[in-house]
Amino acid sequence: MTSTAEAIEDGVLGARLWFYSNYHCNLTCTYCLTESAPGVPRRELSAPAIVAAAEEAAEMGFTAFGITGGEPFLREDLTRIVARLASIAPTLILSNATVFNARRLRELAALEGLPVQVQISLDRPDPDVNDEMRGPGNFAKVIDAIPKLLERGIGVRIATTVDDPETADPVEMERLCELHRSLGVPDCDHVVRPIIRRGRASGGDLGRGVAFEDFEPELTITADGAFSTPFGPTVTGGRLDTDLLVTRTTSPLRRPAAALMQIAGEQSAGQDARIGIR
Amino acid sequence: MSAAGTSASSAVSLVPPDQAPLLARPYYAGGAPSPIVGALAHVPELLGVTMAFVGAALGESFVSARLKEIAILRASAVLGCHYCVQTHTVVALDEGLDRAEVRALCGEEPAQDAFGEDRERALVGWVQELAGQRGPLDDDVQRRMTGCFSEPEIVELTVVATATIMLNRFCTALGLPVSDATHARLRAEGLA
Numbered sequence: 032m033t034s035t036a037e038a039i040e041d042g043v044l045g046a047r048l049w050f051y052s053n054y055h056c057n058l059t060c061t062y063c064l065t066e067s068a069p070g071v072p073r074r075e076l077s078a079p080a081i082v083a084a085a086e087e088a089a090e091m092g093f094t095a096f097g098i099t100g101g102e103p104f105l106r107e108d109l110t111r112i113v114a115r116l117a118s119i120a121p122t123l124i125l126s127n128a129t130v131f132n133a134r135r136l137r138e139l140a141a142l143e144g145l146p147v148q149v150q151i152s153l154d155r156p157d158p159d160v161n162d163e164m165r166g167p168g169n170f171a172k173v174i175d176a177i178p179k180l181l182e183r184g185i186g187v188r189i190a191t192t193v194d195d196p197e198t199a200d201p202v203e204m205e206r207l208c209e210l211h212r213s214l215g216v217p218d219c220d221h222v223v224r225p226i227i228r229r230g231r232a233s234g235g236d237l238g239r240g241v242a243f244e245d246f247e248p249e250l251t252i253t254a255d256g257a258f259s260t261p262f263g264p265t266v267t268g269g270r271l272d273t274d275l276l277v278t279r280t281t282s283p284l285r286r287p288a289a290a291l292m293q294i295a296g297e298q299s300a301g302q303d304a305r306i307g308i309r
Numbered sequence: 310m311s312a313a314g315t316s317a318s319s320a321v322s323l324v325p326p327d328q329a330p331l332l333a334r335p336y337y338a339g340g341a342p343s344p345i346v347g348a349l350a351h352v353p354e355l356l357g358v359t360m361a362f363v364g365a366a367l368g369e370s371f372v373s374a375r376l377k378e379i380a381i382l383r384a385s386a387v388l389g390c391h392y393c394v395q396t397h398t399v400v401a402l403d404e405g406l407d408r409a410e411v412r413a414l415c416g417e418e419p420a421q422d423a424f425g426e427d428r429e430r431a432l433v434g435w436v437q438e439l440a441g442q443r444g445p446l447d448d449d450v451q452r453r454m455t456g457c458f459s460e461p462e463i464v465e466l467t468v469v470a471t472a473t474i475m476l477n478r479f480c481t482a483l484g485l486p487v488s489d490a491t492h493a494r495l496r497a498e499g500l501a
């Protein structure tokens with residue numbers, strides 16, 4: 032067993048390796064951690080780099096992959112990348128689900144039978160309130176996309192981002208849960224998470240400030256280096272945040288993995304009060 | 310210029326404390342670190358190994374700090390590294406070199422004249438040759454050095470001088486700003 036596999040088994044390191052496939056997005060959400068928008072620098076990871084890292088990760092003992100951004104499905108080669116990754120290990124893609132036109136839906140046939148889930152952002156049960164933070168028409172597109180993905184055998188998870196999950200209106204939350212159940216997404220595939228005060232959310236008093244200890248260490252590969260969590264490679268004021276940077280080197284993968292294990296191992300025991308935002 | 314800033318001629322910014330990467334955090338525990346650390350923090354995986362090497366090469370060891378500062382300051386002056394000359398002028402004074410010696414090491418040849426001891430004269434000439442010439446070192450310079458120092462001392466002083474040359478080019482290429490504390494000390498010493 033490799034030292035990484037042991038660290039994963041011991042809970043020192045998360046079992047999922049994350050990739051930031053790109054930073055651009057068709058939306059411009061008010062709380063976006065990466066200040067994503069249509070015109071921002073794309074910071075794309077190349078397909079060969081993603082696949083090579085995934086292959087190395089599997090040898091090292093990682094057992095799942097995640098792809099986030101930006102909006103990953105804006106990449107023309109995303110489905111091919113996901114097909115390759117999911118042939119190695121279960122793969123989760125974080126998406127706003129507003130870009131599934133007929134062509135992209137057709138391409139998803141390549142993922143048939145593979146362990147693929149798409150995690151879709153849906154924040155409120157009412158279109159007007161939901162779209163305040165995510166942009167006009169968002170709600171309708173998401174509601175339209177979910178059954179189409181499920182029909183094609185793609186697993187769907189719902190991620191709800193609220194200012195503070197503990198003070199969220201329980202009646203509104205229940206209506207949201209009824210909505211996702213009606214769309215075919217069970218409660219076990221619904222996560223509620225707080226707005227993180229980084230990126231576009233860092234200016235006001237939205238959400239909560241966080242530190243390294245708040246997140247389970249999950250190695251996250253970007254075009255700018257390796258980070259300790261997918262909540263790390265954020266962009267604030269147009270500049271990449273480096274406070275959760277592990278190494279600039281991402282290949283060979285064992286180098287950032289060893290560095291993250293060292294950092295995580297140095298944390299004192301008992302620091303397990305983490306934010307449940309996976 | 311604080312360690313968190315950038316001078317007009319800097320090629321890179323210095324990583325500010327609130328952006329210190331995880332592996333760099335120990336170096337920021339006391340606030341903004343030295344400009345060398347602030348620059349290296351852009352590539353955190355190089356920071357620990359580089360600073361460990363520099364610390365071992367230039368820090369306390371079986372060769373006296375005075376000899377090391379003679380080698381560091383002379384190499385820095387020959388290489389024309391503004392950052393290292395300024396910074397090590399302060400360190401050299403702290404290690405007991407007098408102003409005339411410091412001025413001679415920072416100035417033009419022959420810097421040996423400021424030193425009375427054979428060993429120190431040999432060292433100054435040897436560092437000058439090492440830092441300033443291409444190709445093999447002059448036989449006479451080498452002979453004087455081997456006549457004054459043991460083999461372990463020569464190896465250690467070679468590491469000191471070559472590590473300094475690496476830092477000289479690093480600091481000069483990146484245009485690192487001399488720290489506020491060094492400026493203040495040089496002003497106080499009348500050496501600014």
Ligand code: SF4
Nearest residue numbers: 056058060063101127
């Ligand atoms: S939060 Fe997601 S969907 Fe919204 S702008 Fe950012 S990347 Fe795009």
